[in-house]
Amino acid sequence: MSLLTVTPYLRKHRRAIEDLTFQHYRVHTHLDWQNVEDWLNTLVSPLWLAWQGERLVGLMAASEPVEGTSWLRLIALHDDVLSPQNVLNELWLPLSTELLRGGVRRVALLMLRDWLKPYLSPLGFAYDEHIVTMFRGGHQPPQPVPVSNLKIHTVTSTDIDTLVAIDHAAFPAMWRMSKTDIREAWRISAVCTLALHEDTPVGYQLSTQAQDTAHLARLAVQPSAQETGVGTVLLTDALARFSRRNIHAMTVNTQASNVRSQRLYARYGFVRNGYDLPVYIADLPVSSARTAAD
Ligand SMILES: CC(C)(COP(=O)(O)OP(=O)(O)OC[C@H]1O[C@@H](n2cnc3c(N)ncnc32)[C@H](O)[C@@H]1OP(=O)(O)O)[C@@H](O)C(=O)NCCC(=O)NCCS
Known part of the structure; x- marks a missing residue:
């Protein structure tokens, strides 16, 4: 040899x-x-x-x-x-x-x-640790939750730097995405939205779609705006947008230790489906x- x-x-x-x-x-x-x-x-x-x-x-x-x-x-x-x-x-x-x-x-x-x-x-x-997957089955979306002074707008190419800034502020170093990866993820996303509080960007979500299932690939809220309902609004708005496309099922991955995000997903009908990855x-x-x- x-x-x-x-x-x-x-x-x-x-x-x-x-x-x-x-x-x-x-x-x-x-x-x-x-x-x-x-x-x-x-x-x-x-x-x-x-x-x-x-x-x-x-x-x-x-x-x-x-x-x-x-x-x-x-x-x-x-x-x-x-x-x-x-x-x-x-x-x-x-x-x-x-x-x-x-x-x-x-x-x-x-x-x-x-x-x-x-x-x-x-x-x-x-x-x-493990990454867990949560699944929300084919039922109607929850009522979108309005939060005063919060606007949701569809992300365009000019927002990429804003997404990077929110992503890096929200996630610990190991889980931050590079600008290249965020741009690529945005390019192939089905629904990517930014939350603005009185015109200040405070959070974003990015979801993909494969056949009749959506996948919430990213949800991040500026630490200073967390626990004010921004994550809830981004999630329920994304579910509503998919529902208008007749897509009601959604998956999401999160760290096993990320209890806060799991509470949010569970509140809107997501359950762990056993597909966990170390x-x-x-x-x-x-x-x-x-x-x-x-
Ligand atoms: C997980 C994350 C997206 C949640 O976003 P958020 O904007 O803080 O979520 P919300 O404010 O809608 O809900 C969070 C909590 O605040 C509470 N809350 C919402 N509005 C509130 C208000 N006006 N007053 C007091 N509490 C409020 C919610 O009831 C919820 O409580 P709970 O954790 O006890 O269930 C955010 O913490 C984050 O960006 N984390 C870092 C990145 C991350 O982990 N992303 C998800 C992994 S995929």
Whole structure:
């Protein structure tokens, strides 16, 4: 068997990457709403490739860092790889070094498929918490709740910076979305709305639609405006907008520890549907950053 070599991504490798991710079993794709091809088109973060001779046998990519955190977005291994751990270790080394140099201190992974589980601990990842899914079945929407001085308007491309500001104020570092990801999410959203309180933006929601189900992908309220009904208004207004399209079912994901958001969803008929996904985290050692940068 030929030796393993690891190289950074170049555009000319796109076809090999697409083949590897489409044709093999051990693939982790956490690209939100994009497919691999589209994701590569907007790639602004590290992607490393493992080769045996001319053959691509593995790859590992992270998301654009936000506030010192990146997510492992794409991992793939050729079915013929005999030592998956070895290939993953070889990919993780340059990837984590590059992330450290870019100021990343924490790497997270949403474990969408079980094949990855045994390999995570040797890479330095440990279980953090679960993401839970809640589902609201096909019944009529609740009455939209009016709040005085609150207006809801449909987001346009000129609002993206406002969404980023609200998102980063509302979520802890690990859960903030980059501007690139927010713009992409907005581009493919079905209903994306901004709440204005006396013309000041105070919250937004972004929902997608797949066949006859809506998915509330993001709901964020400025901390100073929380607990004044903004989240309730954004949620009930979004449900009403979908209802006008004859869509009554909606899903949402949130952290198991995010009790406040779960209370809001439960109040409007959402129940947990058992589709929970574990999040793993690796904290990168700062001392390696120094070594890597030297
Ligand atoms: C979760 C989140 C969206 C809720 O938004 P919000 O605007 O605070 O929600 P609301 O004000 O409508 O409701 C929150 C609470 O305030 C209460 N409330 C609403 N209006 C109120 C008012 N005028 N006076 C007093 N309390 C009020 C609600 O009854 C509710 O109480 P509960 O938590 O005991 O059930 C917001 O906390 C947030 O942005 N969190 C960070 C990001 C996040 O977690 N997003 C969701 C994950 S997907």
